[in-house]
Every structure is written in structure tokens, then in C-alpha cells.
Amino acid sequence: MSIADFDVLKYLSITIDILLVWYVIYKLIMVIKGTKAVQLLKGIFVILMVTVISDWFSLKTLNWMMEQVLLWGVLGIIIIFQPELRRALEQLGRGRFFSRTGGQEEEEQEKMVEAITKATDYMAKRRIGALMSIERETGMGDYIETGIGLQAKISSELLINIFIPNTPLHDGAVIIQKNMVAAAACYLPLSESPFISKELGTRHRAALGISEVTDSVTVIVSEETGSISLTKNGELHRDLKLEQFKQMLANEFITPIKPKQTSTPRWNWRGKKNG
Template sequence: MEQTFFSQLLATLKTFTFKDFIDVAIIALLLFYLLRLFRQSRVGQLIKGFLILLAVYGVSYLFELTMLKYILNSIFTYWAIIFIVVFQPELRLGLERLGRSNKRLRSFVSSTVQNPEDQIYRALSDVADTCAVFSKSKTGALIVFERETPLGEIADTGTVLNSDVSPALLGNIFFNKAPLHDGACIIREGKIHAAGCILPLSDNLNISQDLGTRHRAAIGMSEASDAVVVVVSEETGSISVALNGILTRDFKRDDLYNRLVELIIVGDNNNASGMFATLFNKRKEKKNEKE
């Protein structure tokens, strides 16, 4: 048996071509992408259930369990349709992420803005300053930075403002007696596009029980889009950032500002690209010249 297996393996390797290598590489990349997408989501649990059904299906064939085999055979006959129905939210999320380009937030700065660099950094700085104040006063806040994925449907659930970002305006929006304080604020093109918006809640069962609705909404928004979501806890004053379904907690003012610059201007993993990389590099050059 072992000799037959190794003989077949060697025969396969001898006929292995560059085209086969490309084929295997693409499949490996797709599997890696799916595993990374499904990690820390309910899909993992669903896949475990599917594998259990598959094992039971094999047992039914092995022991000739006619009724069980018939039922499971009927299920697996329509497995493609069942898969699409059950995994619809995750498939939609995966296709959205696959369709995003490498350039980050091309629409963040309008072409009509005279000093786009100053507006970008001022918006990020004002958000960081405001969150630091909110952290001390334990004022809850939920701020969404729109990037590649349009958030028009989310913005429609709130009130459109199209106002410049400022600590005073953010303070008025999230004041606990204000009508818009319970919703999220969406920042688009360096401005507060809308406030009082309703975000989708995450259904990830692995989220810590000490996180409330505001944090679950931040994670849910980051799962459904490529947005960067900043959340300030009303109970603890902790500042957190949600990205791609992962919540990073306990930011200080400067750490938050640097992280926002990294994600929104420079790009993920410090891979600067496009207009924002140019602006970032120019700012660094000016700073170095002053020093």
C-alpha cells in the first residue's frame, strides 16, 4: 500500500508543470484568504457543524443506515444553495473586501480643497483631542472613518451635517442630553458627513461580555466594511479602535492619533500608496527641514 502511494506521488511529481504550480498556488491563496476571513466569526462554528454532518454521512454509508443516509444525501444534494443561504453575510463581506483596491480612502479629500493635507491632519488631530477629553469625562462616543466602502446606507439612518470636524461640534453631538448622542458619527472627505447613525451589531459570539452595545456596533461596522471605527466607553472612558472585526483597546491620545494616521493616510502595514502617501511624505520632509 505504501509503495503504491509513493509510486503514485512520484509519478505525479514527474508530470508536475509550472501551470500546475500556478494552479496549486492560487488554490492555496484562496484557502488562506477564506481561513483569515472566517477566523473569529461564527463561520468557524458552522464549518465544524458541517464537518460533523459529513462524518455522520460517512458512518451512514459504512453501516448502511438507509433512512439517515437518504436524509443526509438529500441535504448534500443541495449543499451549494444551503451554503449560500447560511453564509450569505460572510460571503458578502468577503466579496466586498476582495473588491477593495490597495489605495486607501481616495475620496477622503475633495479635489476642491485648497489645503487637503492640513484638513486631513486637522480632522485626525481634532478627533484624537476630543476622544482624550471624552475619556477623562467618560463620555461615550462612536466615530466612523469612511474609507473605500461607501457608507451611504448607514449615513441615511442619521442626520446629514456635512460640517468641519471640531472638538466643539463633536462635544455637542455626543453630549449625553443631545438627540444624536446615541448614534455614530461618520467622517467622510475630512468632514462630519452624518451623525446619529445606526450601525450594524456584530453577531460574533466570541466578543467579551464586558463590552456593551457601543463596542459591539463598532466591531459590527468594521466587519461589514473597511471603515476605521473609534469608540469611547461611557463606563470606563477607554478609547478603542475597531478594524476588520478586531477591537484594539486602551489607546492614549498620541497613540490614537498615530494609529489613525497610519490607517487612513499611510495605509495598512505601513505600505504607503497613492495621494495620501505623497502627502504624508511631504509632511515628514517639511518636519525634517524644520528640525
């Protein structure tokens, strides 16, 4: 083997090594995406920046403090990121570390929208109260842990059965994560907004509360009137017709569709009132 061939193999090996490292970093980022770990990473970045600046300007006390934080930070990272590390290892063990194709993702989202719409229609007609929150980018692991874990394939029959009165799981919210029913009987934070109408009950207040702290989309079926409502980004869309409701879900979770110009009753509980 000539020296030239050796150099080519060496550079090829280095290139493959770099590409593999970048791929692993990318997959790790995708694992923690949508969780609170993203905010923690920002905090770590700030600490590193402060360390560099304090060293540059010879701020000895501040630099010593930052060095102590970094020294013990490895143990702290293991403790803080324990859920994300466990999740990554579980995916690796199941062979799911590689992403699904976009077509499969869209097909699953269509099935989810169809199942939620069908279940909502059934419960609205029979005035069965329901509260369903669908996770998006912001992780809802803390709220999932307050309920009963299911990790079940989503279906309209399952959702209906959960909310049938006097069953063990009917009281509380269902949280849907990655097109799966992650948990039922979950507790959601109640909104403390003073602009909420007095006629709205705990379900609507909880739906608004979770929409204020996450980017989730939450569906409410009123037990008193059978009306369908939806919250997102701190806004409540009340008394939706079934087609309006389905269109809104499709626009949020499937490839954007241009909706028909229909007016929906909407209130922004942060102080601005619309239509």
C-alpha cells in the first residue's frame, strides 16, 4: 500500500468519524427536544460564558465559583437529565434511535386527529365531560407523572371508555404524547386569569392553565352543555362546530390546510378579547 493510499484512508476515516459524531449529537438533541432539558442546556451555556468572561477579565472569585459549578456539574447533569438519558437508552435498546419517515408520522397524526374527532363527537352528543391535552414541542412529562400511565395506541373507543362517568380514570385529563395515550387521570394546572368567565368550570380553567405554560392543544367537552372547546397559546375557542373543531386539529397536527373563512368564538385570557 502506497503512502498516498494511506493518506486517503486516513482522511476518509477522519471524515466518517466526524460525521458519526455529528449524527450522534443530532440524535441526542432530538431526544431532548421539547423537554425541560433544553432550558437546562441554555443555563449550562450561560455558566460556560460567565466562566470564560471571568477568566478573560481576571475576576478570580467569580471564576473560582464557576469552576466549582463545572467541577460538580457532571454529577448534577446526570441527576438532572436522568429522564432524558433513560429515554435515549430505551430508544436505543428498542432500535428506535433512528427517526421514522415523514410519511409515517403524517399518517399517524391523521389517525390521531380522526380518533379524537370521533370520540369528541360521541361524547358531546351524550354530554360526557372530557379533557384531552395533546403534547407538542414543550414536554409534559411532569403532568403525565401525576396520572395513571397507559402508553396505549390511540383510538376513539379508548378515549370514550376513559371518560365514561364513574370509571376509575374518568376524573382528570388524558395526555396524548407522540400519537399515543400516555396517561389518564392527570392533573393540569388551573389558570389564575381574572378574565375567565364565571360560567366556565374546572375543565376549562385547567385547559387554559396548561395552554399558558406549554404549547399543547387541549380539547374540552362540557358535561353540562355538550359543547366542544379547544385551547392553545392561552386562548380559548368555545362552542365549536364539529367541522370547525376537526379543521383546527388538522391545521395544528397535519400538513397545514387552508381553512375556510369561518368565525369561531375566541377569547384571549391574557386581557385581549376577540370576536
